[in-house]
Amino acid sequence: MSTQTHLFRQTSRTYSRPSKGSLLKWIGNKYKMAEKISSYFPAEYGTFYDVFVGSASILSTVAPKFGIGSDTFAPLIEIWQTLKADPSLVKGWYSERWEYVTSGEHKERYEEIKASYNANPNGADFLFLTRSCYGGVIRFRKADGYMSTPCGPHKPIPPESFSRRVDEWSRRLTGSSFLLADYREVMSHAKSGDLIYCDPPYSHSQAILYGAQDFNLNQLFDQIVECKERGVFVVLSIDGTKKSGSTVCDLPIPEGLFERELSIHVGRSMLKRFQMNGRSLEGHEVTDRLMLTY
Ligand SMILES: C[S@@+](CC[C@H](N)C(=O)[O-])C[C@H]1O[C@@H](n2cnc3c(N)ncnc32)[C@H](O)[C@@H]1O
Numbered sequence: 001m002s003t004q005t006h007l008f009r010q011t012s013r014t015y016s017r018p019s020k021g022s023l024l025k026w027i028g029n030k031y032k033m034a035e036k037i038s039s040y041f042p043a044e045y046g047t048f049y050d051v052f053v054g055s056a057s058i059l060s061t062v063a064p065k066f067g068i069g070s071d072t073f074a075p076l077i078e079i080w081q082t083l084k085a086d087p088s089l090v091k092g093w094y095s096e097r098w099e100y101v102t103s104g105e106h107k108e109r110y111e112e113i114k115a116s117y118n119a120n121p122n123g124a125d126f127l128f129l130t131r132s133c134y135g136g137v138i139r140f141r142k143a144d145g146y147m148s149t150p151c152g153p154h155k156p157i158p159p160e161s162f163s164r165r166v167d168e169w170s171r172r173l174t175g176s177s178f179l180l181a182d183y184r185e186v187m188s189h190a191k192s193g194d195l196i197y198c199d200p201p202y203s204h205s206q207a208i209l210y211g212a213q214d215f216n217l218n219q220l221f222d223q224i225v226e227c228k229e230r231g232v233f234v235v236l237s238i239d240g241t242k243k244s245g246s247t248v249c250d251l252p253i254p255e256g257l258f259e260r261e262l263s264i265h266v267g268r269s270m271l272k273r274f275q276m277n278g279r280s281l282e283g284h285e286v287t288d289r290l291m292l293t294y
Pocket of ligand 1: 026027028029030051054057058073134183201
């Protein structure tokens with residue numbers, strides 16, 4: 001993997017506001033916080049890395065001249081790589097499925113697409129499912145990865161609106177490329193002056209609820225230490241709220257690793273809206289902690 005860090009510096013961003021609409025819905029996305037988060041990025045840096053890229057809300061907001069988006073979830077990376085290679089194909093994926101689902105028994109046809117995805121996980125089905133599933137919350141069965149979310153009651157956005165989003169996202173992602181890769185592999189390639197944004201699949205409230213946490217935060221901190229030593233700027237987002245809404249302080253953060261910490265407040269959580277099924281949302285405002293190595 002090569003970057004052009006030493007030849008060019010990104011001094012100004014093309015965009016600093018999120019796009020008007022998301023391309024796909026992804027739990028834990030940072031759309032509502034994207035403008036705020038990116039406002040804390042350094043004024044100059046080399047290559048921009050979004051190493052848990054998910055729905056690319058930060059990458060598309062920054063719209064870097066030189067960017068890398070990576071994730072270990074293959075259907076997501078298939079969507080991003082196809083958007084780069086052939087945006088019209090992504091438009092076609094969506095419109096075929098939209099027409100199919102809306103021309104008949106909505107729920108039955110949604111279930112057919114879901115069955116197709118579960119038989120062979122792929123970006124085309126996955127993209128449509130994120131836009132049409134209940135609450136926009138894709139759930140996977142822990143044992144075998146089966147995507148289990150039922151059909152949502154809403155009509156997914158029409159192909160014309162989706163196509164406009166594809167065009168806008170293609171422009172925003174012109175300077176970026178996408179890799180199916182673990183964050184450790186990608187972070188090891190960053191050079192002095194590059195910027196890495198980390199939005200790991202870590203939620204303290206879920207660790208409390210389920211008692212176990214698959215994602216190893218210590219390994220991420222080790223990587224951040226190494227990057228900082230090489231002169232790479234790193235920004236880390238962590239869901240820092242307990243169920244009560246108070247901030248947690250007991251994360252295993254190495255002494256002196258971060259120079260600054262900020263609280264980012266946004267509106268209500270998509271997951272909470274789904275779980276609570278329309279009941280009161282008081283006390284469920286989202287607060288994220290943003291930690292900077294510079
Ligand atoms: C909280 S989400 C990121 C959301 C993203 N910032 C957005 O706005 O949509 C975490 C992402 O990390 C990915 N992921 C999980 N383990 C990973 C790993 N070891 N390396 C890279 N990505 C990983 C998941 O597939 C998921 O997309």
